[in-house]
Amino acid sequence: MPEIRNYTMNFGPQHPAAHGVLRLVLEMDGEVVERADPHIGLLHRGTEKLAESKPYNQSIGYMDRLDYVSMMCNEHGYVMAIEKLLGVEVPERAQYIRTMFDEITRILNHLMWLGTHGLDVGAMAMFLYCFREREDLMDCYEAVSGARLHATYYRPGGVARDLPDRMPQYESSRFTSKSTAGKLNDSRQGSLLDFVEDFTNRFPKCIDEYETLLTDNRIWKQRTVGIGVVSPERALQLGFTGPMLRGSGIEWDIRKKQPYASYDKVDFDIPVGTNGDCYDRYLVRVEEMRQSSGIIKQCVEWLRANPGPVLTEDHKIAPPRRGEMKGDMESLIHHFKLFTEGFCLPEGEAYAAVEHPKGEFGCFLVSDGANKPYRLKVRAAGFAHIAALDEMARGHMLSDVVAIIGTQDIVFGEIDR
């Protein structure tokens, strides 16, 4: 009798379901996974170390590139840590703008997740439907910061500038006919707030569309129900946060438990799962998109009614207005100092966490009183999740590993940093 041995399979880093650069060494018994060993570090860019050699305000752009599908939430965690150490007051309008863009980012992230998760499980249509809506939100990013992905919009003490009065327009070209461009521009005639409001009106119907394709689909259910089950106790022990934790039935959301920005002033619910399987996490995230849409709507209403400053007037931290600089020596000095030396933080340490779409995203800053951090530690939600991959995938089949990677909503930018 020949001895029957398990074989190892190298899943990734060049694999369509590896979500970037996950290298997974699987020990397989036929189709059944006996052991899953995730290898990370293939997207390591040394963000934390880089931040140590740059003034505080020049590292914001690095934060965008951590979890590159939920850019502004990363920025939020970082600027909040700085603000905590500085003790600077953030204008209320800026808080609302941050809340709104955090939720826009949450939808962006969840759409990306839903699309790729669907694609992993084989539902190709989801990917394209999700990206259709994602495009509109990218336009919001573009309108407000000029960049579609890496916005660098949040600044210590507020946001870079107020919301624009007009949206960028599509132009007709060789590939876009005049009527198509006109149709695309229809909802882009007013201000950014008009556009965002129009989106929140449209979006719930789009979610219904996604749900008709997946929620009651027998194949989708067969592929996700009972796959990658994590008990509530185990989820806590593993350090899960965000939808991964809520999918297991634990009602934990930093937006509610330790409100930041203006989350204490908006009304929303936290969806919670019961079984802790892939299907529950799917339902949780889909419901979160609906809730986010509601939060955005409330923010739009408030922002319409309450104009005001969006950046702190303390010019030691935030640059003065362009006009002031032209006539005022002190403003010019402030500007020069800010863009060469930056600002110094008082000695000490601070941890600030936000409810990132993937879980708890936190920045731990240690300052020795210089204009650069002594140490910056980023707590990435995905790191704890991928650490549990072995436990979640053990005993499942190869196809389920793909579904589990999808449900963890892994992005390597933040895991490898």
Next chain:
Amino acid sequence: MDGLILTIVSVFKILLVMVPLILSVAYLTLFERKVIGFMHARIGPNRVGFKGLAQPFADVFKLLTKEVIVPTNSSRFLFLTAPVLSLAPAFAAWAVIPFTDGWQIADVNAGLLYVLAMTSIGVYGVIIAGWASNSKYAFLGAMRSAAQIVAYEIAMGFALIGVLMMSGSLNLGDIVRAQAGGFTNWYVLPLFPLAIVYFISGVAETNRAPFDVAEGESEIVAGFHVDYSGMAFALFFLAEYANMIMIAALAAILFLGGWMSPIDGFGDGIHWFLIKTVALLFVFVWLRATFPRYRYDQIMRLGWKVFIPVTIVWIAVVGFAIYFEVGPWFSTVRGGGL
């Protein structure tokens, strides 16, 4: 002299089937991409030629000019044989397909068995490709495909037994002629469960979504043909699409009355056959655009625990109905059904 003429005529007939078949395979890929494109809220290929109509040719030329890479550790002979083994049966099966009354290359009495045999041989191409590649991904794909095809071949065979009982013939032409006289006589009505089982098994047998675990692009990348490139890959592609058309054409013949018009005396002819085939092909594409992929063990369960029992039960029902001559369909069954 007679032999020579017969050969020339046969070759001519074969060309008459093969050339349009290869062309329709080419355009089926475009059709698929366009239809899925529109279902996905995008456009699909529209750059090459007028509205993208030259796209299939661009694809073919691209693949022709690509190098066929043979992996170092593969079994060279088997590696290169496999695509041929998968393509040849896919084309050979077309020999007995009646396009319209009398239009078929070979009027074989056991036509149905011949088709079943040919489509079953195709699995060797897949298994050999997976084995010869000497890659774990390809091997997994081959194993999945082998198990899947065995399971669904049985369900498919049982589904065809129903047709056989109704028509009393294995000759595909006779099966169509038995369904003459409007759509009420089509076998899809009395044999509805079998028709559904047959079509779904056909989707599974051709490794199409949602049963495409043998390729499973997000799991085992491309499955059995992960190591193939250039024309060797194109042959697999060609075989898959030829099989798709084959299954659709067979479904049209066996259950939808082949070249018969839906309303009696409305002009039977090849156009009806083509319309039915294209409609069924559209369903293939539609399925791919909509559904997630089954897991390998779920496919097995569906095949063994659902389809095979369903077909067996329905065959028994049909047997009783024919024996007791239950109207409206079973009272007129011609000659020796049982």
